[in-house]
Amino acid sequence: MNEYFHSVNLDKNKCRGCTNCIKRCPTEAIRVRKGKAGIIRERCIDCGECIRVCPYHAKTAISDELDVIKNYRYRVAIPAPSFYGQFDKKYSRDNILNALKGIGFDQVFEVARAAEIVSEATRHMILDPSVKKPMISSACPGVVRLIQVRFPGLIENIVKLESPMEVAAKIVKAQLGKNSNIPKEEIGVFFISPCPAKVTSVKSPYEKQTSYVDGVISMKDIFVKVLAELGSPDNTARYSAAGLEGLDWANAGGESGALPTEKILAVDGIHNVIKILDEIEGDRLSDVDFVEALCCVGGCLGGPLTVANVFVAKTTLKKHILEAPVSSIEKMPPKSFEELVWTSNVEYKPVMKLDQDILKAMEKLEKLESIYDGLPGLDxxxxxxxxxxxxxEDIVREIANETDCIFKLRQRIRDLAEEMVELGGKVPPVMDSDGQEEDG
Ligand code: SF4
Ligand code: SF4
Structure with missing residues (x-):
């Protein structure tokens, strides 16, 4: 496992140092120095906010190329529910799934089906008084990572269930293991993703050693290829099975809407999420049992790797939701979900701490406050x-100087100039050979 894998990266050649991204980053992970942005890797949660706001497309997400599927003999695509929102309404879910098969997959399995299983497991969990409330959904990996670095006190509130993506991959591999004689190392399962945080969660899972998913392909990267296949007349085989409950996970409010309680709260957009997590941390949301929190405005339909406008995609998905059955799964007893529970807990990542040693951290904090008092406070x-x-904080960490602040720099130049004038007055006059003061 590569602990430091990050999907979001910077193309320095494209960066113009405009500083648009630095204020939007929820973990203050970006600095612009010498005219170029740089990401403090350990702080980045791969939320994709900087990809969205960079006007020069300098921030990009690394995902797997479609060609990686060729490394496997049997290839399965597991599209996120938001995938259906990317295409014109006239295409049915089966049209889209057939087209996915057409670009090189042997089988398709909807992640929305697995989402229904996770919903059912959550319905059981929410009734369990021993489970800490409010439960915070673990569906958005960006939010889980945000909690890891900024809200360690809420780690216990995270729903410790596998994500629908992981459950889908697990089901596919189990079914193929039982019903086919393809060796498991020759089966490749690929998530069709709206978001860079999912890439990170597969390459560096936070709740276990390895993912069941073998690769993550961006919706953007395959959109045109799938679109070309949609025109094929031979795309009517039936693969869709998910119910509306699973499909609705693509929308903000979809996951929580499937729960049998009104004590739910759905929040989308990373900065709104931070406000709600602040509320929970301050114990001001005690009447809520479940919080669905998603980094992207509109939910996964608004992910940085999607193609369609989030509001258009919402309308398109609604059409698919209206045509779907309520659910594709039977009621399941609580025992059936034991396998879905995380095998380890997520860990606090103290990347915002000034020092691991508490005394040193306090000293540094004092220094920080005094430097901060001397800065103009204009942000x-x-x-x-x-x-x-x-x-x-950067000055305390010795990665910046006070004179990086233009106001401080101006003040320093002014002080130096005054000092020079003052010193100039003290320079003794130069005498010529006759002992007379020289001109000038
Ligand atoms: S992906 Fe998110 S956390 Fe990472 S640098 Fe960009 S805005 Fe910051
Ligand atoms: S918004 Fe884009 S161009 Fe501007 S500093 Fe950030 S990465 Fe560079």
Whole structure:
């Protein structure tokens, strides 16, 4: 497992140092220095917010190329429910799944079906008084990582169930293991993803050693190929099975809407999510049992690797939802979900701490406060840090100087100029050979 894998990356050649991204990053992971942005890797949660806001497309997400499927003899695509929202309404789910097969997959399995299983497991969990409330959905890996770095006190509230993507891959591999004689190392399962955080969660899972998913392919990357296949007349075989409950997971509010309680809260957009997590941390949401929190506005339909406008995609998906059965799964007893529970808990990542040693951390904090007091407090971003406090922190961490602040620099130049004038007045006059003061 590569602990430090990140899907979101910077193309320095494209970056113009405009500073648009630094203020939007929820973990203050970006700095602009010498005219170029840089990501502090251990702080990045791969939420994709910087991809969305960079006007020069300098931030990109690394995902697997479609060609990686050729490394496997039997290839299975597991599309996220949001995939259906990317195409014109006139195409049915079966049209889209057939087209996916047409670009090189042997089988397709809807992640929405697995989402229904996770919903059923959550319905059992929410009734269990020993489960800490409010439960916070683990469906969005960006939110789980955000909690790991910024809200360690809420780790216990995270729903410790496998994501629909993992459950789908697990089901596919179990079924093929039972019903086919293809060796398991020759089966490749690929998630068709709306989001870079999913790439990270497969390459570096936080809740276990390895993922059941063998690769993550961006919706954007295969969109045109799938679109070309949609025109094929031979695309009517039936593969769709998921019910509306699973499909609705693509929408903000879809996951929580499947729960048998009104004590739910759905929040989307990373900065809104932070506000709600602050509320939970401050114990101000005690009347809520379940929080669905998603990094992207609109939910997965608004993911940075999608193609369609989130609002258009919502309308398209609604059509598929209206045509689907309520559910594709039978009621299941609580015991059936034991295998879905995480084998290990997520860990706190103290990347925002000034020092691991508490005494040193306190000293540094004091220094930070005093530097911060001396800064103008305008949060202009001209220094390349998202705000004055972040610059003060960078100075304490010895990765920035006070004069990176243009106001401080101006003040320093002014002080130096005054000092030079003052010193100039003290320079003794130069005498000529006759002992007379020279001109000038
Ligand atoms: S992906 Fe998110 S956390 Fe990472 S640098 Fe971009 S905005 Fe910050
Ligand atoms: S938004 Fe960030 S990455 Fe994009 S050009 Fe501006 S500074 Fe560079």
């Amino acid at each position: 202009c971003g001209a220094c390349g840090a998202p705000n004055c406090r972040a610059l003060a």
